[in-house]
Amino acid sequence: MKRTYVGSLACQRDSSLLKGFQTTVVSCEAVDSKDNKEGPPMYHVELHDTILFPEGGGQPSDTGVLKVLDGPNANESVVVSHVAREGLHAKHCVDNLIEPGTKVEITVDSGRRIDYMQQHTGQHLLSALLEQKYDLRTLSWSMGEIPNDKKGPLEINDYFNYLEIPRRMSEQEIRDLSDAMNHYILVEPMSISIREATREAVGSLNTDKIPDDYDLSKGIVRTVHIGTMDANPCCGTHLKETGQIGSILILPNQTTVRGTNSRLYFMCGQRVNKYGEMASEILTKTKAKLSCQEAQIPDKIEKQKDQIQKLSKREQYWMRELAAYESKAIIEQLKQNRKAYLLKDTFGTLEYLLHILKEIRPACQGMPNYILLLCGRDRQTETGSIIILSTSGEDISRISGKLSSCFRCIKGGGGSSGGKWQAKMAKVTNQEWTALEEFVAFEFKLGT
Numbered sequence: 001m002k003r004t005y006v007g008s009l010a011c012q013r014d015s016s017l018l019k020g021f022q023t024t025v026v027s028c029e030a031v032d033s034k035d036n037k038e039g040p041p042m043y044h045v046e047l048h049d050t051i052l053f054p055e056g057g058g059q060p061s062d063t064g065v066l067k068v069l070d071g072p073n074a075n076e077s078v079v080v081s082h083v084a085r086e087g088l089h090a091k092h093c094v095d096n097l098i099e100p101g102t103k104v105e106i107t108v109d110s111g112r113r114i115d116y117m118q119q120h121t122g123q124h125l126l127s128a129l130l131e132q133k134y135d136l137r138t139l140s141w142s143m144g145e146i147p148n149d150k151k152g153p154l155e156i157n158d159y160f161n162y163l164e165i166p167r168r169m170s171e172q173e174i175r176d177l178s179d180a181m182n183h184y185i186l187v188e189p190m191s192i193s194i195r196e197a198t199r200e201a202v203g204s205l206n207t208d209k210i211p212d213d214y215d216l217s218k219g220i221v222r223t224v225h226i227g228t229m230d231a232n233p234c235c236g237t238h239l240k241e242t243g244q245i246g247s248i249l250i251l252p253n254q255t256t257v258r259g260t261n262s263r264l265y266f267m268c269g270q271r272v273n274k275y276g277e278m279a280s281e282i283l284t285k286t287k288a289k290l291s292c293q294e295a296q297i298p299d300k301i302e303k304q305k306d307q308i309q310k311l312s313k314r315e316q317y318w319m320r321e322l323a324a325y326e327s328k329a330i331i332e333q334l335k336q337n338r339k340a341y342l343l344k345d346t347f348g349t350l351e352y353l354l355h356i357l358k359e360i361r362p363a364c365q366g367m368p369n370y371i372l373l374l375c376g377r378d379r380q381t382e383t384g385s386i387i388i389l390s391t392s393g394e395d396i397s398r399i400s401g402k403l404s405s406c407f408r409c410i411k412g413g414g415g416s417s418g419g420k421w422q423a424k425m426a427k428v429t430n431q432e433w434t435a436l437e438e439f440v441a442f443e444f445k446l447g448t
Helices: 110-134 171-187 270-290 294-337 350-364 393-404 430-446
Strands: 021-030 043-047 064-068 077-080 082-086 089-094 103-108 140-142 161-165 192-197 221-226 230-233 248-257 261-268 339-344 371-378 383-390 410-413 419-425
Touching: 077 089, 103 110, 110 161, 110 171, 110 221, 110 230, 110 248, 110 261, 110 270, 171 248, 248 270, 261 270, 270 294, 294 339, 294 350, 339 350, 339 430, 350 371, 350 383, 371 393, 371 430, 383 393, 393 410, 393 419, 393 430
Parallel strands: 339 371
Antiparallel strands: 021 043, 021 103, 043 089, 064 077, 064 103, 082 089, 140 161, 161 261, 192 221, 221 230, 248 261, 371 383, 383 419, 410 419
């Protein structure tokens, strides 16, 4: 059955098509289980033509819905979670089998499509101005606001796109660049057109960025033209004119990468509104927390930072003093019994235990057959720490094994030949701490 290749898809010929597009299923193949280890069975559907854009050119794929128009499943709506490009073919990822020959009607997630077009067209205009005004080529670009299962919820700065350019720009250059962008968005918008060419008609056009698996002998090269200012090969979906970009925000903050290269962060269109709303919410909450106005926030934070530093110094001082005081009794226990322990049920952080260890260690030098156990937990974070110090690797192994059985989430190591064994615990419960106390009472008071 005939199919339309990527490059000539309906979504690429007319990016304004968002719903009501009818087409026919050409093939439906089950996704290899190796590529889909979790979840329900998935299928790759290829259509005669599509208004759902397959990922490419730095632009994520569209999402949408296929409404089945005929057959036993007529009127069923099938969600398209992703559209992948495989060579010349657009493969729609769905969780329902749709028989080849079935007629379907496509609806695009219009909010997502318009957002991606605003970012992508904005990038083309921005790259053109960078090259014209500053002789700065765009080395690469990345679109923001792309959800990622590994990354988790998006943060406010995840909504920015970035361009990588050969050098860092000054704040004045960025202000001038923003003015130029806004001029072509608000004052003198330019039309955007798409031109298609076969391999033979490409001529001197640079095709280096066309993927290696895209067969130019069967496909076409699409060139995006912004007025007479710019022409670049691109497979993505684009707006009709630069005025539809709506607005742009370019950050003065940049990141230096790969030597002298710089990442220039920007966002366009509705994202600017969303960013403003999110920033306003953060400012409002910050004002309430600090009991001040926006302009006073930096000074307030600086004062609190100074206070925290002073409090931290005091805390460190008294922690050392308390560690020195408690260590005296522990050292006496070691001298008398060759066994000693400390259980710190409140604020028993690893930092405090290490202060204790620092005080005690000199007294252990040359002491034969001793064993020292330091245990602490922090109730607020439900975490804990254990340190065992001994001349005997056998004693360390025996005691650490019994201690490990007291806790569900414990990880430690060391001291197999004597010396120090150290462990951290997570999600420490009262029941686990009680089990620890009972073991220590038996091991260090009654003997074994």
